[in-house]
Amino acid sequence: MELVTLDDVRAAGARIASVVVRTPLLPCPWVKTGRDRSADDRGLWLKPENLQPIGAFKIRGAHNAIARLDEQARARGVVAYSSGNHAQAVAHAAAAAGITAHIVMPASTPRVKVENTRSHGAEVVLVGDDEREAVAYEIVSERGAVLVPPFDHPDVIAGQGTIGLEIVEDLPEVDVVLVPVSGGGLASGVATAVTALRPNAKVIGVEPELASDAKESLRAGKRVDWPVADRFRTIADGLRSQPSELTFAHLRRRLHDIVTVTEDEIRSAVATLARKARLVAEPSGAVATAAYLFHGDELPVGRTVAVVSGGNIDPALLADVLATPAGEED
Amino acid sequence: MELVTLDDVRAAGARIASVVVRTPLLPCPWVKTGRDRSADDRGLWLKPENLQPIGAFKIRGAHNAIARLDEQARARGVVAYSSGNHAQAVAHAAAAAGITAHIVMPASTPRVKVENTRSHGAEVVLVGDDEREAVAYEIVSERGAVLVPPFDHPDVIAGQGTIGLEIVEDLPEVDVVLVPVSGGGLASGVATAVTALRPNAKVIGVEPELASDAKESLRAGKRVDWPVADRFRTIADGLRSQPSELTFAHLRRRLHDIVTVTEDEIRSAVATLARKARLVAEPSGAVATAAYLFHGDELPVGRTVAVVSGGNIDPALLADVLATPAGEED
Secondary structure, three states: OOOOOHHHHHHHHHHHOOOOOOOOOEEOOOOOOOOOOOOOOOOEEEEEHHHOOOOEOHHHHHHHHHHOOOHHHHHHOEEEEOOOHHHHHHHHHHHHHOOOEEEEEEOOOOHHHHHHHHHOOOEEEEEOOOOHHHHHHHHHHHHOOEEOOOOOOHHHHHHHHHHHHHHHHHOOOOOEEEEEOOOOHHHHHHHHHHHHHOOOOEEEEEEEHHHOHHHHHHHHOOOOOOOHHHHOOOOOOOOOOOOOHHHHHHHHHHOOEEEEEOHHHHHHHHHHHHHHOOEOOOHHHHHHHHHHHHOHHHOOOOOEEEEEOEOOOOHHHHHHHHHOOOOOOO | OOOOOHHHHHHHHHHHOOOOOOOOOEEOOOOOOOOOOOOOOOOEEEEEHHHOOOOEOHHHHHHHHHHOOOHHHHHHOEEEEOOOHHHHHHHHHHHHHOOOEEEEEEOOOOHHHHHHHHHOOOEEEEEOOOOHHHHHHHHHHHHOOEEOOOOOOHHHHHHHHHHHHHHHHHOOOOOEEEEEOOOOHHHHHHHHHHHHHOOOOEEEEEEEHHHOHHHHHHHHOOOOOOOHHHHOOOOOOOOOOOOOHHHHHHHHHHOOEEEEEOHHHHHHHHHHHHHHOOEOOOHHHHHHHHHHHHOHHHOOOOOEEEEEOEOOOOHHHHHHHHHOOOOOOO
């Protein structure tokens, strides 16, 4: 299988530069880890992708995929099915490119997310929970529209990989990069860029314990299927997908390891990011930080970057997490 | 009176580049204003200074002031009196420069702020609420230490002005910059840089209605004193100071106007910044955004940047603000 290359990621970077936010690395002088790493720890930086216009890194892959379409394809528009950040990412990218987007969402999607997607000018098609994929493919065949998948495409992987380019540009001596794993597009892209530019650096995936199918798959050397009902137990609603053949091939080759975090650790990391880093992160966006805060003894020591992948959290949940008394980090 | 120049600000930018975060401008596709500006509005960008290592812009001025000290002065260390963001800024800057810092704080300062200041390696001196200034000057005379003031110094003004440099660098066609006003160091510096680089742009100060002494002073053409008790009514605890002769001279010459915001508008802007921009802002840090959201009809139309100056909010207050039902912005 042909994997995405550093050149692909660089080309993506040039394509999306004018529409995505060039997020900085944020040093964390407040950080303490679970074990005493003071002697050889070299610190933590956050890559705040929650600050992208739609509140998540997904905007990078969507923009790159759409920028790659030729004129005929653009005239027919794009389609995506998603109830999450990918929906808004495709809507935003289509609007920026001036093309039509149909987003197929389950009728059960919270109203706010439907409205946010519509606000970018996309046509939202509400369907039954099981019909998303079928309806999306109907639109593809009827209109000749192009389906933009959330992770299973080289252009999407290359787009997400631009985060890795920026990390190495801002911190050339980076040793460890922590990145959430769900469908694996983000982890594949970031690992591609970081390990190509800095072969000694280690990119480590992070999953919720309750949806750690990718960790089990890496251990088994082949993709292991977890039942949907199991994966949907985690509060990290953006991390319930499984890698595809394409992303799994990237993860096997380029990811150093996967560590898992508990639900309590995820909630605690959401609170710490708000209290200490002044960032609003959604649970899925906080898992990499949680791994650093609570699983330092499973990580290589060195200059570490945690990708804060998104910030679309229900305000009531954020309020609840903040109202919980702080642990020793305060 | 000699005012700070663009060259001073540029020199400050070179001095502090390695220790402050180069914050991006964040576009706000979600924004709606109080009046229908859709026809000729050109959008809002946020300058998130709450993402600096100490959670506030104050780090810029403190670093510049300390970087300007000669070797003899460095050997004697620095002093500051503050219970707020300036305390941590001076502690951070002194640590980065490898010099001693004494920070004089009222004994009533919340423990978290004392600990945060100590965590940067500063010597915290707790004193009675009225003794801060006197004790700071004692340390100055005993040790020959240099006092770093929170705003009343050209080096501090020039440091804060680097925010203006970055705004014009990232958005050369900026029309309006909204910036909080308290002691006026931030507004003086930003107005100096922005109006020098883009003479047609307007820098507009924002104050809480309950502490709008600077607005009254500008109207009167001279500094008008407000009683401390009056200024302390606002929830925006970072905006209770008054301009000095030096900062007032800058504001008169370089600020286009000052608009005021209510306490409810400040709380609402804190909530909107968390919900929509995924930023944790303190009340003082949210006033510029509040002006854009609620006083659009008092502002010039055009590409507008609001400076989010700080994010050190009590988590319980943030939780409370988030638990309040959202207005029409949701």
